[in-house]
Amino acid sequence: xxxxxxxxxxxxxxxxxxxxxxxxxxxxxxxxxxxxxxxxxxxxxxxxxxxxxxxxxxxxxxxxxxxxxxxxxxxxxxxxxxxxxxxxxxxxxxxxxxxxxxxxxxxxxxxxxxxxxxxxxxxxxxxxxxxxxxxxxxxxxxxxxxxxxxxxxxxxxxxxxxxxxxxxxxxxxxxxxxxxxxxxxxxxxxxxxxxxxxxxxxxx
Numbered sequence: 001x002x003x004x005x006x007x008x009x010x011x012x013x014x015x016x017x018x019x020x021x022x023x024x025x026x027x028x029x030x031x032x033x034x035x036x037x038x039x040x041x042x043x044x045x046x047x048x049x050x051x052x053x054x055x056x057x058x059x060x061x062x063x064x065x066x067x068x069x070x071x072x073x074x075x076x077x078x079x080x081x082x083x084x085x086x087x088x089x090x091x092x093x094x095x096x097x098x099x100x101x102x103x104x105x106x107x108x109x110x111x112x113x114x115x116x117x118x119x120x121x122x123x124x125x126x127x128x129x130x131x132x133x134x135x136x137x138x139x140x141x142x143x144x145x146x147x148x149x150x151x152x153x154x155x156x157x158x159x160x161x162x163x164x165x166x167x168x169x170x171x172x173x174x175x176x177x178x179x180x181x182x183x184x185x186x187x188x189x190x191x192x193x194x195x196x197x198x199x200x201x202x203x204x
Contacts, residue, residue, distance in 0.1 A: 001075040001201070006054040011169070011188045012081060019191045021202075028053035028080070032093075039086040040135045043118025048133055051080025051120040055129070077201055080120040083188050085164025087113045092164045101154050101165035108164060109145035109175070114138070115164070115186045119194055123201045132197050136190035138181030140168070145175055 003023035005016055016023055028050040036042050055078045085092040087107050095101035107113075118135040145153075153172060159165040166172040168179075168186045182190045195202070 001077060004054055004058065004076060004078045006050040006078055006080040009081075009188055011167075015184055015187060015189045015191045016079075019195055023079075026054045026057065028057075032082070037089060037091065039084055039091050039114065039116045040118070040137070042091060043082045043084055043116045043135050044120070044133050045118070046082035047080040047118035047120040049080070050082065051078045051122045054078050054080070055122050055124065075125045076123075077198060078120075078122040078124075079194070079198075080122070081117060081189055083115065083117040083163045083185075085113055085115055087111065094161060094163055095159065095165045098154050098160075101159045102150050104165040105145060105150045105153065105159070108142045108166070109150065110142060112139055112141040113164070115140055117185050117188065117190055119190065119197075121194070121198050121201075123198070130201075134193070134197065136182055136185045136193055138179055138183070138185045140179050140186060141177040143175050143177045149175070 003021055005012060005023050005025050006028045008025070008027045013025060030049040030053045032046055036045070058076060058078070090107070092104050095104055115138045116135055118133065120131065120133045123130045153159060156171055158167055158170050158172065168176055168183070179186065182192065184191050
């Protein structure tokens with residue numbers, strides 16, 4: 001069976017590889033504008049958009065690409081995912097500039113916030129498409145950060161492609177006081193739950 005990760009995130013690639021999945025990457029070019037205020041719904045909707053866009057691309061080219069081995073039956077599993085940080089009712093995606101990153105970090109410093117990652121699994125075989133969408137939540141608490149510490153972290157550039165303007169697995173780890181929930185969910189993909197949700201397709 002072909003497994004497709006519908007994400008350009010190097011962190012999600014690392015996490016899928018970590019659990020032993022053999023997969024390909026196909027980036028979805030979908031509109032990621034947030035129109036809702038409910039973070040779980042936002043990440044589930046965006047993960048669906050990404051997975052559906054990639055499955056549509058695959059279906060468009062399927063007739064021109066000869067199948068082989070396990071792909072002969074037309075089996076494919078597409079994994080779409082999206083992550084946001086939420087402080088109360090405020091949703092933080094990826095910062096657009098250094099100033100916005102600094103503002104986000106000022107909100108997080110000394111406080112507890114939630115990280116939501118939505119995942120959509122689209123399993124397609126000759127009999128049709130099955131879908132599973134879910135989200136996982138992790139609470140993260142930051143130590144206080146001074147203005148200088150925020151500025152120094154922003155200057156590393158590590159914050160610019162990450163929801164909430166930080167990466168828990170990098171330089172910013174020095175400011176993490178604790179977490180409640182799945183660490184991998186904060187990195188960008190709750191691979192334990194993902195595997196359990198997809199297990200019947202992966203192991204049959």
